[in-house]
Amino acid sequence: MALKDSAFDVDNAITRDGHRGMSYENAFGGILSFMRRSYTKNLTGVDLAITGIPFDQAVTNRPGARFGPRAIREASTLQPCDSPYGWDINPLADFDVVDYGDLAFDYANVAAFPARLTDHIREILAEGVGALSFGGDHYITFPILRAYAEKFGPLALVHFDAHSDTWPDDDMMRIDHGTMFYKAVKEGLILPKKSVQIGIRTQNDYDAGVHVIDAPNVHGQTPATTASQIRDIVGDHPVYLTFDIDCLDPAFAPGTGTPVWGGLSSAQAATILRDIRGINMVGGDVVEVSPQYDASGATAVAGAHAAMELICLYCWNLRAKSLL
Ligand code: MN
Ligand code: MN
Numbered sequence: 001m002a003l004k005d006s007a008f009d010v011d012n013a014i015t016r017d018g019h020r021g022m023s024y025e026n027a028f029g030g031i032l033s034f035m036r037r038s039y040t041k042n043l044t045g046v047d048l049a050i051t052g053i054p055f056d057q058a059v060t061n062r063p064g065a066r067f068g069p070r071a072i073r074e075a076s077t078l079q080p081c082d083s084p085y086g087w088d089i090n091p092l093a094d095f096d097v098v099d100y101g102d103l104a105f106d107y108a109n110v111a112a113f114p115a116r117l118t119d120h121i122r123e124i125l126a127e128g129v130g131a132l133s134f135g136g137d138h139y140i141t142f143p144i145l146r147a148y149a150e151k152f153g154p155l156a157l158v159h160f161d162a163h164s165d166t167w168p169d170d171d172m173m174r175i176d177h178g179t180m181f182y183k184a185v186k187e188g189l190i191l192p193k194k195s196v197q198i199g200i201r202t203q204n205d206y207d208a209g210v211h212v213i214d215a216p217n218v219h220g221q222t223p224a225t226t227a228s229q230i231r232d233i234v235g236d237h238p239v240y241l242t243f244d245i246d247c248l249d250p251a252f253a254p255g256t257g258t259p260v261w262g263g264l265s266s267a268q269a270a271t272i273l274r275d276i277r278g279i280n281m282v283g284g285d286v287v288e289v290s291p292q293y294d295a296s297g298a299t300a301v302a303g304a305h306a307a308m309e310l311i312c313l314y315c316w317n318l319r320a321k322s323l324l
Contacts, residue, residue, distance in 0.1 A: 012036040019046065019096040023080040032073040033099035034134075034307070035080040040098050043127040047095045048314055050132050050307075051124070052102035053117060056290075057110050058139035058177040062257040064290035068300075069102055069134040071291035072307060075300035084308050086274050091315035100124065100131075110175060114143040121147035130314055132307065135287030137257065138165060141242045142180035142189075148240055148283055149189040156194035156234040157181070157210070158279070160247035160269065162201050162260040166208040177288075182208055190240075196233045198226065198272070199247035201262050215262050223268050227275030234279055241284035241313065243306050245299060253302050255294025266302055273309040277316045284310045 005024035009015075012023045013033035023036030033039040034050045043049060052069025059065070083090035091097055105116045121144050124131045133144055138161070148155055159165075159181070169179035170186075184190045185208045192209030201215040211233050218226050246256045249263035264272075289303040 013039040013099065019098055020093055022082070022092055027077040030077075032070070032077070034073045035076050035092060035097070037097050037099045039101060041100065043098070043100070043124065043129045045096055046098050046127070046129045047318060048091075048097045048130045048132060048311060049100040049124050050098065050134070051100045051120070052134045053136040053140045054102055055105065055113060055117075055136045055140055056257075057113075058175045059137050059257050060176070060178055062290060062293065064292050065135050065137045065257060065288050067291050068136060068287070068289035068303065071300035072134050072286065072289060072303045073099070075297060076304040076307070079304065079308060084312055086270075087312045087316075089312060089316055089319060091311045095315045095318065097311060111173070114175065117143035118146045122150065125151050131283050132310055132314065133285040134303070134307065135285060135289070137177040138242070138244050138287045139175055139177040139180055140287060141285055142184055144283070144285065145184050145189040145240060152238045152282055154188055154191045155282070156237040156239045157184070157190040157196075158230060158234060158239055158241045158276070159195065159197045159210075159244075160199050160242070160264075161197060161244035162199060162215070162246045162263055163244070163258065164197055164200055164202070164204045164207065164210075164212070166206055166210065167204055168206055181210070182206070185209065191237070194234055194237045196230055198230065199264050201260050215264065218264060218268060223271035224275050227272050230272070230276050231279060236280050238282045239279045241281055241310060243284065243286045243310065245286065245288045245303055245306070248302060253294075253299040255291050255299030256288045257290050258288075266305070269306065270309065273306070273313065277313055278320065279313065279317070281310075281313045281317050284314070286310065
């Protein structure tokens with residue numbers, strides 16, 4: 001079936017009928033959209049919008065995450081001919097997931113960027129649609145959280161990262177990918193007691209009151225235990241899930257700006273993500289993919305897989321709410 005379809009299908013991003021359905025076009029050709037979803041600005045009837053935020057001017061070290069969204073889209077083309085492994089739902093067949101394209105912004109007016117991004121996400125949420133964003137560096141999560149908190153109130157944050165990103169910084173004009181969760185707590189966008197960081201392995205004496213399951217802890221217990229701890233912390237509160245690709249060890253994701261050894265394997269991350277199904281996830285992102293530091297392309301592949309797990313978590317929650 002797939003082989004036959006590949007003889008006729010191409011450019012599903014603009015040629016598919018409707019938003020739902022698998023894609024059997026050749027993985028190596030065609031117009032790129034994430035998972036060969038419809039590439040559209042029309043959000044009517046849409047459940048979840050994928051959007052790229054190609055901004056990397058908040059980094060402390062290597063730049064390049066502006067190329068993340070394009071690389072993740074390209075890496076995703078091998079996946080949409082099969083339903084996602086380990087799930088009993090198939091968001092690509094049963095939900096309206098589209099690629100909303102990238103944020104437009106003035107690369108030379110960095111000070112204007114945060115408000116521009118908040119507006120972009122606010123527009124998506126106003127349509128009753130969820131957003132899954134691709135960074136970009138991790139700073140992008142902060143303006144996104146502002147839009148989310150407007151709609152949902154203060155959120156539970158599930159945060160995968162090598163870094164806490166809560167380093168104290170009281171200058172709200174600074175645009176820094178290592179301090180925005182300090183600011184998010186201070187601004188009341190997230191509830192620290194309902195929030196948890198997973199995979200931390202850099203020293204920061206200030207934890208902002210957020211729960212931490214650091215990398216040694218993740219390695220010392222089963223992924224199922226880590227997932228259970230995460231679920232206990234967030235309860236049924238609305239969750240924003242942010243996945244910094246550097247939570248993975250550099251062996252699995254070398255293409256990132258601030259790599260740190262001793263990180264999660266992709267197997268650990270995949271199992272934890274699947275085992276937290278049932279959380280009340282309302283949005284999320286995958287950030288810090290800088291493809292040019294990784295000749296193998298593995299980092300973008302990891303980003304595309306993590307993103308698909310986030311889509312499954314989101315759609316699992318939508319289905320649960322529809323059954324209430
Ligand atoms: Mn980070
Ligand atoms: Mn990080």
